[in-house]
Amino acid sequence: MLTLTDISAGYGSFQALFGVSLEVKLGEAVGVIGPNGAGKTTLMRVISGLLPAKGGAFSFEGRALTTLPAHRIVAAGIAHVPENRRLFPRLTVEENLRMGAFLPSARRHFAERLAWIYELFPRLEERRRQPAGTMSGGEQQMCAIGRALMSKPQILLMDEPSAGLAPLIVDQVFDLVRRIRGEGFTVLIVEQNVQQVLEVVDRAYLLESGHIKLSGAAAELARNDDIRRSYMGI
Amino acid sequence: MDIYLLEAVINGVLLGGVLALLALGLNLIFGVVDVVWIAYAELVMFGMYAVYWLTNVYGWPVLLACVAAILFVALLGVLVHLLIIEPILGSAPINQLLATGGLLFFLQSLATLLFGTDFRNLGIRLPIIELGDIFISFSRLLAFIVALLGASALYLFLSRTFLGTAIRAVAQDREIMGLMGVDQRRIYLITSAIGGGLAGLAACLLMLQYDVHPFIGLTFGPITFMICVLGGLGNMIGGFVAAFIISQIIAISGYYVSIEASYVLAFVVFIVLVLIRPQGILGK
Numbered sequence: 001m002l003t004l005t006d007i008s009a010g011y012g013s014f015q016a017l018f019g020v021s022l023e024v025k026l027g028e029a030v031g032v033i034g035p036n037g038a039g040k041t042t043l044m045r046v047i048s049g050l051l052p053a054k055g056g057a058f059s060f061e062g063r064a065l066t067t068l069p070a071h072r073i074v075a076a077g078i079a080h081v082p083e084n085r086r087l088f089p090r091l092t093v094e095e096n097l098r099m100g101a102f103l104p105s106a107r108r109h110f111a112e113r114l115a116w117i118y119e120l121f122p123r124l125e126e127r128r129r130q131p132a133g134t135m136s137g138g139e140q141q142m143c144a145i146g147r148a149l150m151s152k153p154q155i156l157l158m159d160e161p162s163a164g165l166a167p168l169i170v171d172q173v174f175d176l177v178r179r180i181r182g183e184g185f186t187v188l189i190v191e192q193n194v195q196q197v198l199e200v201v202d203r204a205y206l207l208e209s210g211h212i213k214l215s216g217a218a219a220e221l222a223r224n225d226d227i228r229r230s231y232m233g234i
Numbered sequence: 235m236d237i238y239l240l241e242a243v244i245n246g247v248l249l250g251g252v253l254a255l256l257a258l259g260l261n262l263i264f265g266v267v268d269v270v271w272i273a274y275a276e277l278v279m280f281g282m283y284a285v286y287w288l289t290n291v292y293g294w295p296v297l298l299a300c301v302a303a304i305l306f307v308a309l310l311g312v313l314v315h316l317l318i319i320e321p322i323l324g325s326a327p328i329n330q331l332l333a334t335g336g337l338l339f340f341l342q343s344l345a346t347l348l349f350g351t352d353f354r355n356l357g358i359r360l361p362i363i364e365l366g367d368i369f370i371s372f373s374r375l376l377a378f379i380v381a382l383l384g385a386s387a388l389y390l391f392l393s394r395t396f397l398g399t400a401i402r403a404v405a406q407d408r409e410i411m412g413l414m415g416v417d418q419r420r421i422y423l424i425t426s427a428i429g430g431g432l433a434g435l436a437a438c439l440l441m442l443q444y445d446v447h448p449f450i451g452l453t454f455g456p457i458t459f460m461i462c463v464l465g466g467l468g469n470m471i472g473g474f475v476a477a478f479i480i481s482q483i484i485a486i487s488g489y490y491v492s493i494e495a496s497y498v499l500a501f502v503v504f505i506v507l508v509l510i511r512p513q514g515i516l517g518k
Contacts, residue, residue, distance in 0.1 A: 074413060
């Protein structure tokens with residue numbers, strides 16, 4: 001279980017998160033929804049160790065992670081698909097996947113995991129020798145998810161996987177999320193696309209200006225009048 | 235074709251090999267760590283002294299001395315990173331230039347203090363190869379072949395291994411390397427060791443052909459930077475190509491005019507090309 005307790009974080013004198021607490025149980029899919037600038041990406045960056053927390057603590061399966069650098073957090077079983085995918089544009093698709101398996105524990109199983117990712121996303125195998133930066137947005141998202149899965153994480157963090165993609169591709173990306181859930185992965189997903197994300201997660205938190213405003217089962221939040229009005233345009 | 239011109243062209247190609255090796259090392263470090271080691275050729279100088287000292291003073295076999303010199307300069311590379319680069323990694327590029335520039339003067343003075351200003355060489359005379367009417371120095375040919383082997387080994391390492399791929403990846407997106415489980419600091423140290431090792435290899439090859447003295451770095455340093463900028467700073471393939479362009483300019487104009495004029499001409503061509511393509515011939 002991933003547990004965040006009273007996490008504060010920010011950049012310089014700007015504070016983005018104020019005492020955020022949340023938890024994700026193994027096997028669950030949890031969403032964090034909220035408007036632009038609410039601190040969703042900051043939250044993900046704190047969990048994956050890219051940004052040190054200024055206050056509070058978080059742990060995974062009882063192990064304290066708060067002060068660990070990013071490369072140690074991946075080793076603890078948390079992989080992060082960053083906002084805007086952040087593939088290595090001039091490396092090929094397969095080289096990007098190789099980077100996802102950089103950890104010694106993953107390197108040993110590189111061949112079998114590569115075969116597994118190619119089975120999951122046949123499109124990536126077709127494009128394996130192509131520089132990742134030359135693919136379409138949807139394919140790049142596939143590659144970014146594949147790269148994160150190469151470390152066989154226990155939790156997959158996904159930051160705005162649908163951002164910047166055409167509507168048709170957004171549907172495909174949410175299908176990908178469903179398939180990853182189907183593979184038994186625990187997922188924590190941050191999205192602005194509230195309607196669709198609530199269809200794929202079990203529970204969700206509403207983050208506004210750095211505070212958790214609401215939390216509950218996805219179906220419940222989808223019926224909440226405030227959320228429907230503010231985030232679903234209904 | 236004039237037989238002497240052909241000889242000049244061949245010598246130009248052979249010279250290009252070692253220059254390409256130097257450019258590879260400098261470009262690798264710039265591309266990955268994002269810092270220009272102004273004192274790169276001074277590390278080469280220390281490598282040359284290492285080869286000289288081990289063979290001529292301690293009587294080591296040349297090959298063993300070369301291996302030791304490569305490891306020694308690789309260690310120097312790691313020290314340069316730890317002592318000079320790492321503390322100022324986040325500061326302005328101009329400060330980094332000043333720091334590695336300061337290192338250049340420090341190393342030159344240190345060498346003068348330790349070794350004096352004498353010109354020293356290995357005292358080995360390698361044979362001259364005769365191909366019909368063309369004379370080729372065996373030491374240059376050897377230097378060229380080993381430089382190409384070194385460059386190929388680097389290429390294979392960067393393209394085939396996890397670590398090599400990570401080194402290329404850092405140059406494309408520094409920030410997210412941690413998400414791949416990569417310790418960026420470790421990558422910087424390894425890259426600095428490889429950059430130093432390449433300088434050490436170049437030192438061995440240059441020691442076959444030249445005398446070492448505390449200011450030998452001035453002979454190769456500026457021209458290596460020129461090659462790197464011409465090829466697009468950080469672009470390893472560009473630097474490789476530019477090394478052969480510059481060495482040909484030097485060799486051919488050296489044949490038609492004079493060796494002194496050839497360096498002047500090389501810099502003129504450099505200035506003109508950089509005015510036309512400031513991003514380098516293969517830069518983006």
